[in-house]
Amino acid sequence: MPDMARFDPFSPTFDHPLLNSSPDYGSRNGTFIRPIGVGVGGGLDSQLSFRERNKRLRNLEDEKNQLIEDLLYQLENTQNQLDRLQLDNSRESQYSRDAQLRESALQEQLLQVKMIMDRNSYIAVLIDADLLVFTKELLSKGEKGGKEAANNIFTSVTAFVADHLHHLETPKIVVRIYANIKSLSETLARLKIIERPAILDDFVRGLNSTHLLFDFVDVGPRMNATKEKLSEQFKTNLYDCHCHQVLLGCGSDGQYATLLEETLKDCSVLDHITLLEDVPFEKEVATLKENFKTTKFDNVFRTTKLGPVPSPPKGPLQAVTATLPALSRVESNTTNGTSSGPSTPGMTWASMTAQPAIAASKATTPGASTPTSMKSPEPIVSKPVTKAIDRNRHGQRIDKVDSSIPNHEIQRIKKLKLCNIYYLQGSSYCTSNNCSHSHTYPLSKGERNILREVARMTPCYYKLDCSDPECIYGHRCPQNDPNKSDCWYGDACRFKDFGHGIDVRVVKTTKV
Numbered sequence: 034m035p036d037m038a039r040f041d042p043f044s045p046t047f048d049h050p051l052l053n054s055s056p057d058y059g060s061r062n063g064t065f066i067r068p069i070g071v072g073v074g075g076g077l078d079s080q081l082s083f084r085e086r087n088k089r090l091r092n093l094e095d096e097k098n099q100l101i102e103d104l105l106y107q108l109e110n111t112q113n114q115l116d117r118l119q120l121d122n123s124r125e126s127q128y129s130r131d132a133q134l135r136e137s138a139l140q141e142q143l144l145q146v147k148m149i150m151d152r153n154s155y156i157a158v159l160i161d162a163d164l165l166v167f168t169k170e171l172l173s174k175g176e177k178g179g180k181e182a183a184n185n186i187f188t189s190v191t192a193f194v195a196d197h198l199h200h201l202e203t204p205k206i207v208v209r210i211y212a213n214i215k216s217l218s219e220t221l222a223r224l225k226i227i228e229r230p231a232i233l234d235d236f237v238r239g240l241n242s243t244h245l246l247f248d249f250v251d252v253g254p255r256m257n258a259t260k261e262k263l264s265e266q267f268k269t270n271l272y273d274c275h276c277h278q279v280l281l282g283c284g285s286d287g288q289y290a291t292l293l294e295e296t297l298k299d300c301s302v303l304d305h306i307t308l309l310e311d312v313p314f315e316k317e318v319a320t321l322k323e324n325f326k327t328t329k330f331d332n333v334f335r336t337t338k339l340g341p342v343p344s345p346p347k348g349p350l351q352a353v354t355a356t357l358p359a360l361s362r363v364e365s366n367t368t369n370g371t372s373s374g375p376s377t378p379g380m381t382w383a384s385m386t387a388q389p390a391i392a393a394s395k396a397t398t399p400g401a402s403t404p405t406s407m408k409s410p411e412p413i414v415s416k417p418v419t420k421a422i423d424r425n426r427h428g429q430r431i432d433k434v435d436s437s438i439p440n441h442e443i444q445r446i447k448k449l450k451l452c453n454i455y456y457l458q459g460s461s462y463c464t465s466n467n468c469s470h471s472h473t474y475p476l477s478k479g480e481r482n483i484l485r486e487v488a489r490m491t492p493c494y495y496k497l498d499c500s501d502p503e504c505i506y507g508h509r510c511p512q513n514d515p516n517k518s519d520c521w522y523g524d525a526c527r528f529k530d531f532g533h534g535i536d537v538r539v540v541k542t543t544k545v
Contacts, residue, residue, distance in 0.1 A: 150274055155205035155246075156190055156198075157270040157279045158309075162212035162249070163259050164284030165311060165334045167236070172221060175232045179239025182333060183208075183247050189330040190280065193307070197326075198277055207246045209266055211259045214251040219494055224339060229465075254530055260288045267292065271302055280307045280328065285315035293321045312338050420502050421544045425536040429497040430508045438483055446483045449474055453488040456481060457505045486511070496531045500543075509535045 171178035190206045198204070214237060218230035227233060237249040252258035263283070270276045283289035296302065307326040308314075311334040314322055423431045452470035454463040460472070476484065485505065493499050493506035510528035512520040518534045520526055526533075 151201065153205075153275050154201055154277050155207050155275055156194060157266075157276050158186065158190060158206065158208040158282070159263050159266050159270070159279065160208070160210045160282035160309070161259055161263050161284060161286070161289075162210050163217060164286060165282040165309065166217075166221075166339060167333065168335055169226045171333070172227050172233065172236055175235035176239035179236040179241070179249075180243045182236075183240045183243035185333045186247070186330060187244060189328075189333065193280070193328055194278075197307075201277060204277060205246060206244070207270075208244070208248065209263075210240070210247075210249045211252050211263050212249070213254060213259060214249075215254065216494070220339070226339075256530065257288070260286065264288070264292050271296070271305060276305070278305055278307060280309055282309035282311075282334070283318070284312065285318045290317035290321065293318065293325070297321070297324055309334075311336050421542045422500065422502050423539040423542050425538055426540045427536065429535060430499055431535070431537050431539055432489065432508050434489070434511055435482065435486055438486055442483055443487060446480060446487055451476065451484060453484065453491075453505055456484055457488060458503070490527075492527050492532065497535070508532070509537075 166172075167178075167182055171182045174181065186208060187206060190208075194201055194204060214233060215230075218227070218233035221227045221233060222230050237251075240247060240249050250262070252262055267279060267281060270279050281289075283292075296306065303324060304326075307328055308318075308322065310322075310327045310329055313319075423433075425431055450470050451474055452463055452468055452472055455468075455470070455472045456476050463472070488505045489507040489511055491506050493504055493508050495501075495504075497508055499508055507528065510520050510522075510526055510532040512522060512526070513528070513533045513535070514520075515535055515537045519529070520533060522529075
C-alpha cells in the first residue's frame with residue numbers, strides 16, 4: 034500500500050486534516066480553518082498549540098454548560114410563573130363561582146324584599162288644610178261633604194298611581210290632613226263659606242268615617258303645630274321603604290319652602306315627591322316647583338286663596354259664642370222658700386254701683402214698680418263709646434281690667450247665662466236662632482259692666498293683634514300678673530299661648 038506511507042503519522046510533516054485542524058462550526062460550506070501553530074507550509078509552530086486547543090475546548094464546554102444552566106434557570110422561572118398563574122386562575126375561578134352564587138342569592142333576596150315592599154306598598158297624601166282649603170260646595174254639606182271629599186281624594190290618587198306608578202297594582206292610600214279645626218271653622222264661618230263652625234266638625238267626621246286610612250287631625254291652637262306635624266310626617270314617609278310616593282299639599286308657606294330646599298340636597302328621593310297644586314304657588318315655592326312633579330285634585334280644594342277675613346262685627350261670631358263657659362240661670366229671691374211669686378231682688382254690688390238717676394227714678398214710683406226680675410229687657414244697648422285702642426311699646430293691645438269688681442259678683446253674673454252679644458253690642462248682632470243664652474234678663478248698667486269683664490275671660494280670635502275698638506273679648510289673661518309668664522290656671526288657662534307676661538304700660542293710643 035504505497036499510499037499509506039504518504040500519511041505517516043509519525044512523520045514531522047504529517048498534515049492529516051482530521052487531526053491537525055478544527056472545523057469551523059460557523060462555516061456553512063464545511064471549509065476548514067487551519068489550526069493555530071500551523072504555518073503556511075503546514076507545520077506546527079510549537080507544542081503549546083495543544084494546550085491552547087484544549088483550553089479552547091474547555092471554554093466551549095463551559096459556555097455550553099452555562100447555556101444549559103441559563104436554560105434550566107429560565108425553565109424553572111417559567112415553571113414557577115406557570116404554577117403561580119395556575120394558582121391565581123384557580124383562586125379567581127373559585128372566587129368567580131362564589132361571587133356568582135352570592136349574586137344569585139342576593140338577587141333572590143332582592144326579589145323577595147321587593148315583593149314584600151310591593152305587597153305592603155302605600156301612597157302617602159299629606160295636606161295642610163289651613164292652606165289647602167276644601168271647596169265651599171263640599172264644606173257646606175257637612176258630613177255628606179266630608180264623605181264626598183274623601184271619595185274624590187281616593188279617586189284622584191288612584192288615577193295618579195295608574196298614570197305614574199305602573200309597577201304597583203293596589204297600593205294603600207294613606208291620607209293625613211292637619212288643621213287647627215277651631216280656628217279654621219271660625220274663619221270659614223266669618224267668610225260665610227259655612228253657616229256655623231259646627232259644620233266643619235260634621236265635615237271632619239264624614240271624611241274620617243269613609244276610608245280606614247283617612248284621618249283629619251286637629252292639631253290644636255299651638256302656633257305652627259300644623260306645619261311641624263306635617264313636616265315630620267313628610268320626613269318619616271319619605272324614607273320609608275314601603276312608601277312609593279308622597280303627595281304633599283303644603284301651599285306656598287315659607288316654612289315648607291325651607292323643607293323642600295333641604296330635601297333637594299338628597300337627589301335620590303326627588304322622584305318620590307309630588308306637590309299638590311290647587312292655589313298657584315307663590316314665589317318661595319314657585320322657584321322650587323320645577324324640581325318636583327306636580328298634580329291637582331279636581332273638585333276637592335279651592336283654586337283661589339281665601340279672601341281677607343273681615344274685622345269682627347260689632348259682636349263676636351256665633352262660633353265664639355258657642356265657646357263661652359257653661360253658665361246657669363239664677364232665680365230671683367223668694368220668700369219662705371217658695372217660688373209662688375217673685376220678690377224684689379237682693380242688693381248687689383252692681384245695683385249699688387248703678388247710676389244715681391236710675392236709683393232715683395225707681396225711688397219716685399214707690400209701690401208701682403214691678404219686680405226687677407219681671408221688667409221688660411232692654412233689647413238694644415248703647416255701644417261702648419271708646420273708639421281708640423291702647424297699645425304698649427311692642428304694639429300689643431292693652432285692655433283695661435276693672436279689678437274692683439268682687440269675685441262673687443262675677444260668679445253671679447256668669448251663672449245668669451246671659452248672651453254677651455245681645456247685651457253688650459245689641460240685639461241685632463245675635464243672629465243665632467238657637468242661642469242657648471238668655472236675652473230676657475233686665476240687665477242694669479252696673480251688671481253690664483260686670484258682664485263686660487266676664488266676656489273678657491274668653492280669648493279673642495285675633496289675640497293681641499285685634500284692631501276692633503268695640504271687641505268685647507279678652508286679649509290678655511285677667512288672672513295674670515304682668516310680671517309673670519303664667520297664672521294659677523297653669524296649662525289649663527285659655528290664654529296660655531299669648532296672654533301672659535304682657536307689658537301693660539301704654540305708650541300710644543291708636544284711634545279707629
